[in-house]
Amino acid sequence: MPDQTRNGMQCNEFDQLLTDALDGVLSGAALDRFQAHARGCKACGPLLAEAEAGRNWLQGLTEVEPPASLVSNILASTTGVDTQRLWTPAPVRQPRTSWLEHVQASFLEPIWAMVRQPRFAMSFGMAFFALSVGLTVAGVKPADIRSLDLRPAAIRHTYYNTQARVVRYFDNVRPVLELQAALHGIKRNLAPVAEPEPAKQKEHKNDTTQQPEQKEERNYSRTENQLILASAHEGPCLNSCDLPVVSVTTYRRFV
Amino acid sequence: MEDVQVVAMLVRRCIAGDAAAWEEIVQTYNRRIYNICYRFAGSSDDAQDLTQEVFIKMYRTLSSYDHTKGAFVTWVTTITRNLLVDHFRKTKQDRMTDSMDSTASDHEDAQPLSEQIPDQSAPPDAHVRSREVSETVHEALGKLSPELRESVILRDLQDMDYKEIAVVLKVPEGTVKSRINRGRAELARLLQRTYRQVM
Numbered sequence: 001m002p003d004q005t006r007n008g009m010q011c012n013e014f015d016q017l018l019t020d021a022l023d024g025v026l027s028g029a030a031l032d033r034f035q036a037h038a039r040g041c042k043a044c045g046p047l048l049a050e051a052e053a054g055r056n057w058l059q060g061l062t063e064v065e066p067p068a069s070l071v072s073n074i075l076a077s078t079t080g081v082d083t084q085r086l087w088t089p090a091p092v093r094q095p096r097t098s099w100l101e102h103v104q105a106s107f108l109e110p111i112w113a114m115v116r117q118p119r120f121a122m123s124f125g126m127a128f129f130a131l132s133v134g135l136t137v138a139g140v141k142p143a144d145i146r147s148l149d150l151r152p153a154a155i156r157h158t159y160y161n162t163q164a165r166v167v168r169y170f171d172n173v174r175p176v177l178e179l180q181a182a183l184h185g186i187k188r189n190l191a192p193v194a195e196p197e198p199a200k201q202k203e204h205k206n207d208t209t210q211q212p213e214q215k216e217e218r219n220y221s222r223t224e225n226q227l228i229l230a231s232a233h234e235g236p237c238l239n240s241c242d243l244p245v246v247s248v249t250t251y252r253r254f255v
Numbered sequence: 256m257e258d259v260q261v262v263a264m265l266v267r268r269c270i271a272g273d274a275a276a277w278e279e280i281v282q283t284y285n286r287r288i289y290n291i292c293y294r295f296a297g298s299s300d301d302a303q304d305l306t307q308e309v310f311i312k313m314y315r316t317l318s319s320y321d322h323t324k325g326a327f328v329t330w331v332t333t334i335t336r337n338l339l340v341d342h343f344r345k346t347k348q349d350r351m352t353d354s355m356d357s358t359a360s361d362h363e364d365a366q367p368l369s370e371q372i373p374d375q376s377a378p379p380d381a382h383v384r385s386r387e388v389s390e391t392v393h394e395a396l397g398k399l400s401p402e403l404r405e406s407v408i409l410r411d412l413q414d415m416d417y418k419e420i421a422v423v424l425k426v427p428e429g430t431v432k433s434r435i436n437r438g439r440a441e442l443a444r445l446l447q448r449t450y451r452q453v454m
Binding site for chain 2 (some may be wrong): 001016019049050052053058059060061062063064067071142
């Protein structure tokens with residue numbers, strides 16, 4: 001807002017008096033000066049009209065009604081008291097049912113509804129078939145299961161029997177293992193010094209040597225293709241034997 | 256608006272754990288707070304959430320209220336206003352009314368805010384009480400910058416006096432008056448574009 005002085009009043013002062021003028025509390029000489037400034041100032045005149053119009057628009061807005069559940073939600077979130085339950089009608093009492101009917105309605109009926117689905121029946125059949133095949137292969141017979149003694153004393157007896165059997169087995173097998181270890185030691189001491197094996201060229205499994213892979217050419221550079229002599233055996237054969245010629249191809253990583 | 260002694264007694268009872276006193280406070284002020292939140296936030300859902308937040312904060316800080324420092328309604332409105340500011344910062348729905356009639360330079364295809372309100376051919380006098388007009392004014396109010404919006408809401412919709420508004424907004428009374436003037440003028444300019452024939 002430009003800070004101009006018109007009719008003895010600055011625009012800032014006009015701005016401060018504007019609310020009072022619209023509230024109707026401005027009177028007398030101040031009101032005259034105010035109105036004179038509004039008539040003469042190009043900025044403040046329209047401001048007065050717009051502010052008055054805006055206030056009228058806002059006064060046309062009525063209060064909105066809060067939702068009915070707002071108070072109960074506030075009380076529930078602050079004190080934890082849900083007053084809405086006081087306003088809602090009491091629930092209709094259901095006729096009394098026995099606990100068996102209650103269990104049937106709560107658990108059995110949903111389970112039965114799921115079992116009746118074809119895909120569940122198929123899965124159940126497959127699982128039963130796999131179990132029966134597995135038990136047959138393992139040699140388990142229903143008669144064996146029937147003859148199982150599941151008393152605690154019998155289970156404890158079975159446990160100690162199995163433990164004793166395992167201990168006995170390892171006690172029996174220990175001399176055999178010791179004898180085997182001793183024989184291995186003797187054999188190792190008596191065996192002559194092994195001759196060094198001739199150097200073998202590591203052959204590329206799929207390499208045809210005539211046609212190297214194009215892919216390797218892209219990443220590696222073929223730098224040497226030397227003919228070298230394989231290491232010859234020392235001894236009388238040195239002069240008489242033909243030295244084998246080995247073609248060695250080395251690849252160096254392209255840096 | 257409120258009897259200071261009565262409210263102080265109500266607050267004391269509430270601090271002492273009287274649930275009925277707290278319910279009375281909720282019953283008395285929920286409508287006012289909801290309306291402030293609704294006019295500021297713009298939507299009923301946000302207003303409900305914000306009103307609940309206001310009361311939760313009130314419930315936790317009720318012992319800090321000192322009736323010698325100001326009216327309870329001013330204290331409540333200050334809490335509401337602070338939460339609205341926080342909410343506004345979170346939602347980033349800043350709209351500057353200074354640029355209301357000018358197209359934002361960084362968005363070439365953006366329309367002036369005054370043109371975003373649907374044009375309606377009916378004159379305002381004929382529909383001033385109608386729901387459509389109320390919604391249009393409510394939408395226009397939402398286009399104001401938060402400083403101007405809160406000022407005109409507290410003055411023109413909540414009938415608070417300038418001193419109380421100055422306390423709530425923590426600005427001088429002169430600034431409050433200036434914001435109210437600018438807020439009203441911007442709102443009128445906005446709606447003037449909507450109802451060109453009459454204004």
